[in-house]
Amino acid sequence: MNGGAVLLPYRSNRPWLSGRDRKRIAQVLVLVLLVLVAAAVPQGPAWAGANLIANPGLERVDVGGFPVCWEKSGWGDQSFTFGLTGPGHTGANAMQITLATSPNGDRKAMMLENPSCAPNVTPGHQYDLSVWYTTTTANTVMTMFRHDVAQGWVYWTDLATLAVTPAWTQKTVRTPQVPADTDQIAWGVTIYGVGTLKTDDYAMEDVTAPATGTACSAGDACVKGVWQVLPFNSPVRGLHTVVLKNGNVLLVAGSGNDPDAFAAGTFTTAVYQPTTGTFINVPTPADLFCAGHVQLPDGRVLIMGGNKAYPAADGSHGYEGLKDSYVFDPATNSYSRVNDMTAGSWYPSATVLGNGDVISLGGLGEDSSGTVATQYFSQAQQRWLGLGEAHQTWNFWGLYPSMILMQDGRLFYTGSHVFGNGLPGTGSSIYDYDANTITPVSGLQNKDQRDQSMSVLLPPAQDQKVITMGGGNIDSNPDANRLTDVIDLKQANPTYTAGPLLPTGTLTGGIPQTTHQGKMYVSAVLLPDGKVFETGGGLHNRADPVYEASMYDPATNTFTAGMAVDPVPRTYHSSAFLLPDGRVMAVGDNPGNGSFDMRLSVYSPPYLFKGARPQILGLSSAEWAYGSTRVVTVDGPILKAELIRPEAVTHSSDPNQRFVDLPMSVSGNTIGLNLTSNPNIAPPGWYMLFVVGTNGVPSVAQWVHVG
Structure with a gap:
């Protein structure tokens, strides 16, 4: 395994150290990081029940004073500070970002996009991502990137907007199915408005149910x-x-x-x-x-x-x-x-x-x-x-x-x-x-x-x-x-x-x-x-x-x-x-x-x-505000959920037709559905809410109002 060596050139090459000091530090870090990262990063396929995050509690810190396998990220002209604070939700450390001004762009607490730190994933699987956080601004979202074997690292999606809270609060969101040709994901929390964000105790778990039979007896209709x-x-x-x-x-x-x-x-x-x-x-x-x-x-x-x-x-x-x-x-x-x-x-x-x-x-x-x-x-x-x-x-x-x-x-x-x-x-x-x-x-x-x-x-x-x-x-x-x-x-x-x-x-x-x-x-x-x-x-x-x-x-x-x-x-x-x-x-x-x-x-x-249709048994509200989470109760495991704008079509034309993904926060048969904060993704209006079972069968839609 060469995971520790990947970090060394970036983290240990400091101009105020002599060449001999850097060599000694590098030798020590290679041994330490090999042990620590090997213990934290899964090798080979992910498995259910395991936390797939390297250094999830942010307690292991590199020579630059920042958690191993995490990085400062973002863009724009903000006035900001970015570092460690304590105590965290548990342990000594939490990551903290403060934006004093935010004319554009954002700042992110992100895991490193490299083979040693970004969790391995399996195409077609879904994962529950969770983080403990406090934030003083609603301009805070969970952000995810994926590693495409052909394109490299690319933005995937914003999973959920985090509510303002002064107390440590856990947010858990289920990913969409991992696309084909994706072998790793990296994620974290983004702040893009004036305020302070703290995060700690990250977790990621493969929650894909074992394959079940989807036998269809309807002949040609099955395909x-x-x-x-x-x-x-x-x-x-x-x-x-x-x-x-x-x-x-x-x-x-x-x-x-x-x-x-x-x-x-x-x-x-x-x-x-x-x-x-x-x-x-x-x-x-x-x-x-x-x-x-x-x-x-x-x-x-x-x-x-x-x-x-x-x-x-x-x-x-x-x-x-x-x-x-x-x-x-x-x-x-x-x-x-x-x-x-x-x-x-x-x-x-x-x-x-x-x-x-x-x-x-x-x-x-x-x-x-x-x-x-x-x-x-x-x-x-x-x-x-x-x-x-x-x-x-x-x-x-x-x-x-x-x-x-x-x-x-x-x-x-x-x-x-x-x-x-x-x-x-x-x-x-x-x-x-x-x-x-x-x-x-x-x-x-x-x-x-x-x-x-x-x-x-x-x-x-x-x-x-x-x-x-x-x-x-x-x-x-x-x-x-x-x-x-x-x-x-x-x-x-x-x-x-x-x-x-x-x-x-x-x-x-x-x-x-x-x-x-x-x-x-x-x-x-x-x-x-x-x-x-x-x-x-x-x-x-x-x-x-x-x-x-x-x-x-x-x-x-x-x-x-x-x-x-x-x-x-x-x-x-x-x-x-x-x-x-x-x-x-x-x-x-x-x-x-x-x-x-x-x-x-x-x-x-x-x-x-292809089997029984899932049912939406309960809906916390038919009124959905941007950036909000609405709770549905279903009768079984759900693969995904989305809003589909009803069509208004003529002459092969309906430019308003759209399918809006709803990242999920899952607790048994109670599911939080996280609506985008961007009204250009889901313009205001009435939508059909579908949930799709693990057998690929959609529910009958419930009508919800966005705006």
Whole structure:
């Protein structure tokens, strides 16, 4: 073992010692540290019940006066002190950090990222991490890094925000499953606000239960899942679908891409109730066909724009966008008017921000030209701001541009859009509303053939990775592509890299696709087990449906082909979305002949055939504040828990879809779930809370309110 020698050059090479003194000290330290570290650091696989932390009580101190296997870390321009204090929670020592000022950055009490000090871990396992602490500031979090065998040491996640406490308090948090290719983790406590933090008595234990049988007797459903076409049709053309905070589904048609209905003023909406299989018809105040929509923090749905006019027969104008805006209330199943937008919007984006405000970009205006205004809805004022009240770039973003909120509050335009070529330049960019800047992002493949592609923020949202899938071009109308692109938005200068190709499927009549074919109008749905279900789509504009579905795993960046296929074609004006019971529902298909398929399909993923579902037996509160811990009671061992934002999807676009990991503090069947302190990770609103059992099966969701 060479663990002690690793520490010597850093800790014992002091300029005030002679060469002879350094040699003697080194010889002694080699012997001492070899014994001490060998006793403290596990060699080989971790085992349950053992504390895997080296020097957990901070009692062994090196020649520099700091605990062996620990280091001072952080960045920024704070005025700070960092050292040992005593007595600790137990023993003589505790680590103490005091920030007198904190204009930026943070300071961390971290274990050393080296082979002798960082605990060894096993991919797929979970670990309970605990620390005793006191802190005078709520700006304190448990922070974790992992060692990737290819990338080296990388940030993993912030596990929990620590509450202010003057007395020694223990915090225990369960890690997510260790990703593949990870062999060690390092963790500690970060302080990023003015105050004093003390820590002591660290512990880490492998709590992975022994593998149990997961035999499945459901045949192909065990690996493919199964689709069911419901025995009734939708009463409206479901062009726009929103999963409401009560579990019902809002289906908005407006005129439903039917000029005759528009001329007659026949605009329709229905609310589908999955628990009863029934519908409620809702009076619809305007033609909300091809509007934008997003859930507000209180669970109501903001709907912006829509269709003011279909193209004129004489070619004098094309589609015209409405300025109208409405709020749909799930409590009353009714619309109410809010003030008009600053410009007409047909095919606008809609992205909720960390403060609950909404930004809408792109679309067509009242004169059929591209809308270049940045339109901003104030949550506090419940109105659209005027042009002069919102920052303006006067940039055209295209139709239904996919704008995903990043953890720092900026928006990532993924390159997914609708109708024709992408925007000039690289095809994707980062938009900073506050600074009023647009920064190109490179790497998106074949940017002018990503029409009706779909982009999603991958699970978990804390990883800040986005995948863009498929696409085509309705103007040149080539075969749609199988391309995927993945980007890590945590990087200083993020760029897309090519991902795995979408699997091939079959066309109408069972004709196999060739290797160069793909699909547009694709749907991608985040599932409670952390995977992405990809389904639906067509080979050409409003034609040639592709029968294929696959499962994408963000942890391995791979697709599993051969999932069960929806027997109903799902191309233009189709959507797929997650239901609170863990199933996926698909609606719509609008071929080039103007017809519309009113059938509804529901997909049961393979996890629903792999054993009993865990149950959430109790929930301490449905109101969740940022940085807080909420307690749930469950009926058995739990692998992970997360919040999934309910979808509001149309035209292969829902930029607000996200899966937020909830690090766990576990005590038997009582589990503390730790919510991020960053509202840009989990924008305020209603979420579906899922817990996932050790058999990989999710619970039925409970609804919780974040903000």
